[in-house]
Amino acid sequence: AxxxxxxxxxxxxxxxxxxxxxxxxxxxxxxxxxxxxxxxNQGLQLLLKYTSAATLVKGINGFEAEFKKSETSFHLxxxxxxxxxAAEYFCAVRFSGGYNKLIFGAGTRLAVHx
Amino acid sequence: xxxxIQSPRHLIKEKRETATLKCxxxxxxxxxxxxxxxxxxxxxxxxxxxxxxxxDKGSIPDRFSAQQFSxxxxxxxxxxLELGDSALYFCASSLERGNRDxxxxxxxxxxxxxx
Numbered sequence: 001a002x003x004x005x006x007x008x009x010x011x012x013x014x015x016x017x018x019x020x021x022x023x024x025x026x027x028x029x030x031x032x033x034x035x036x037x038x039x040x041n042q043g044l045q046l047l048l049k050y051t052s053a054a055t056l057v058k059g060i061n062g063f064e065a066e067f068k069k070s071e072t073s074f075h076l077x078x079x080x081x082x083x084x085x086a087a088e089y090f091c092a093v094r095f096s097g098g099y100n101k102l103i104f105g106a107g108t109r110l111a112v113h114x
Numbered sequence: 115x116x117x118x119i120q121s122p123r124h125l126i127k128e129k130r131e132t133a134t135l136k137c138x139x140x141x142x143x144x145x146x147x148x149x150x151x152x153x154x155x156x157x158x159x160x161x162x163x164x165x166x167x168x169x170d171k172g173s174i175p176d177r178f179s180a181q182q183f184s185x186x187x188x189x190x191x192x193x194x195l196e197l198g199d200s201a202l203y204f205c206a207s208s209l210e211r212g213n214r215d216x217x218x219x220x221x222x223x224x225x226x227x228x229x
Contacts, residue, residue: 034217043204044157044220090156101147101170102206102218104156 002027006105019078021108023091031093033074038088086112118221126227135190135224139207146188149204195228
């Protein structure tokens with residue numbers, strides 16, 4: 001079965017500091033992996049996705065993630081946090097074939113302080 | 115670009131009432147998904163439709179039903195509402211046919227409050 005684990009339900013960083021949000025997956029088949037961001041009272045916006053092409057994936061708003069098969073990880077990073085990055089971040093996995101049902105992690109709430 | 119449209123954005127219902135949520139997918143998308151996100155929770159998959167046929171089913175209560183119509187819009191019908199049904203309900207759409215690296219696009223959600 002496929003699953004996603006996000007380590008740390010809350011992460012707090014200073015403005016300008018490195019952002020690192022952790023995601024580990026479990027999948028018996030090659031996974032497709034996604035990071036979504038959710039601002040308060042908003043929908044889910046796709047940040048980036050891994051679909052078995054390049055292992056380093058660049059997304060919107062300066063975020064990137066690296067797929068590491070040996071570590072079954074897909075951590076999200078951003079070199080310099082901005083106040084506007086404060087939001088809930090969800091890692092998600094879906095089957096590499098078939099329909100697009102997403103399995104989400106529990107989410108990580110990112111706080112950015114001055 | 116056109117996005118996934120959900121209506122209404124907010125809905126307040128009393129216990130034991132019925133609610134209908136609507137979703138209009140991105141034009142030419144053939145698949146619709148429904149997710150439920152409880153307070154402080156991650157989104158949970160409820161049900162999906164591909165070309166108007168149910169394609170997958172998740173943790174959807176028997177009190178809920180859904181369908182996809184000929185114009186590809188979908189409706190989630192919820193009966194005998196309970197307080198625990200209060201949540202943000204997301205619809206997402208994607209183009210699956212002939213598209214290996216597809217992605218799902220989410221609507222803004224419908225916030226249902228049961229009182």
